[in-house]
Amino acid sequence: MNMNRLFITLFATCILSPGLFAQKTLQLDVSQKGAEIAPTMWGVFFEDINLGADGGIYAELVKNRSFEFFKPWMGWERKHKTFVEGQLQIKNQPDRPSNPRYLSVQLNNNGKGDLGLVNEGFRGMGLKKDLTYDFSVLYRVKKGSFKLHIELLNEKNEVVGSGESREISGGSLGWEKLEVSFKSGQTVPKGKMALWFTGNGEVDFDLISLFPTDTWKGRKGGMRADMIQMLADMKPGFIRFPGGCIVEGFDLDNRYQWKKTIGPIEDRQLIMNRWNIEFPHRAAPDYFQTFGLGFFEYFQLAEDIRAEPLPILNCGMACQFNSAELVELDDLGPYVQDALDLIEFANGDASTAWGKERVKMGHPEPFHLKFIGVGNENWGPQYIERLEVFRKAIKEKYPEIKIVASSGTTTEGDRFDLLDKELRKMKIDIIDEHAYKAPSWLLQNAARYDNYDRQGPEIFVGEWAAHTRNTGSDINVNNWLAALSESAFMTGLERNGDVVRLTSYAPLFAHVDGWQWSPDLIWLDNLNIYGTPSYYVQKQFSTHRGTHLLKVTENGKPLAGQENVYASAVWDEAAKEIILKITNTADTPVKHELQLSGLKKVPAKAALSRMVSDNPEAMNSVKEPLKVAPQESEVSLDSKKKKLVLDLPGRSFSVYKIRTAN
């Protein structure tokens, strides 16, 4: 028996004991509406991990486009037969620290095909038949003239699309942009781009770029539309960015600095992505952050998908699992200023220094920032000391902005206890809890928030997921077992929607050929994308958020795992709808009855959206993207007796929608 099977068998024996229990009557009184559910209740967490940004959502196809990786030729293959026809050299311009390297080409040839470069893409380039591709490059002609010939190649190195620039001559010393667009004649999962130089003279090149034109909203140099669509479909209440550990950095130099991620892309200074070296067994030596997806684009993305932007900033501490480098309290000024300036960048008008920067980038309207996170998974008294400096400064200038603070890396233990106590003492607005846990933990903790202090800070379950093997291990998989336990836990989050005001699964995206961390919500390759069973569970909650809490009980008690059943309910004011979410984790069916009260009339039909599989190991894939996904149907109610029979198959998660008015 492999470990996978052993774990599932143990899990099934210990937790999922047979569901052959007597039929129960559950009560739901619609006249007893509870607290309003926060519009931010179900959100998404974005981090550039697993090729989430570069090589993922940022649709650039050229890897190392400005030759700024540690190894400047990484991703490029040089093609030249003799030095007579020309030379390719990397040169340095020290007066431009944000983009010091460029390519210098000495040319002495008259035909295409001998002097050039081939770029391999991130894990190859996904090319689509008949789609137009935009090539661009910055150039300056030192002397003579040149012409570029660009080719798209398939896996056999056959040319599947090409374009040619006009001949360019002249002695301009400044950088200019050259653009050429052309189509691919084939769909290629792992293509490449070749670039051939012809002419006589000396020319510099930088920022060699290739974008598909089918980006989100057709924006030039924009984002991969299929990835954003998956997010938009979830109707998330917020988007947290840019992480995660990349906020903290391996050391302070490697931390995320938002000011370096806005403005012209050629001036956004690249850094190594900390996931490049974090897991030696999943090393990604070519993983860098070019910041083509920077803070302006994050805010724009939030606006596009109607999610509240939730940026998290470094608090003067590098990752405590890595260097744990600290900024002295006396030197924290620039870090705090970054937070204040970010609020101004998002919300200030053109008369403010940072508001002006946003306006310059093409967004005169504010982004309506309401939240700011200070620190990711930081802990210890040193975190509290630094947070207090931020808190004071932010609240003095922007009392309306809610501050999100870290409670460390997990949900219990000394570190958590200290932070939880101190954050409550400090009356911080929102506490960010992280829970990467075994499915059994999620089931046992479905009632975790039932006794949280309703007068204290709001709770943001900011990073969490079921880890099917060892927590943190890279052999965790996105199977139905994981998603089912997540649905059970989420009924507990929803039931406590008066104190849990934001939640997000993490991480969000993973490239099948370039991931560091598993499980992840959405997987992709260069051309395809699919949601995991966990994605569909998240989507079921976020697209059925409702407006007010309702109580669903059995003998006056919430359903938090009694006989393997977990349930929560909400009221949707606009649709005049009761939404019941109910999970049966047993491997056998359960039949319960729902008794409705507080309603004059009960309809004859209800809509049912159900996820079910008798195989806890079932997973979605590029080939079978919807193997475990919601199935829609209709069920009958007894309108007279105001009853609904809940026939819950083994290992199922069901969403019942009872519309009480036409």
Ligand code: AHR
């Ligand atoms: O989601 C992956 C990582 O998990 C995040 O970067 C970090 O915050 C957590 O440890």
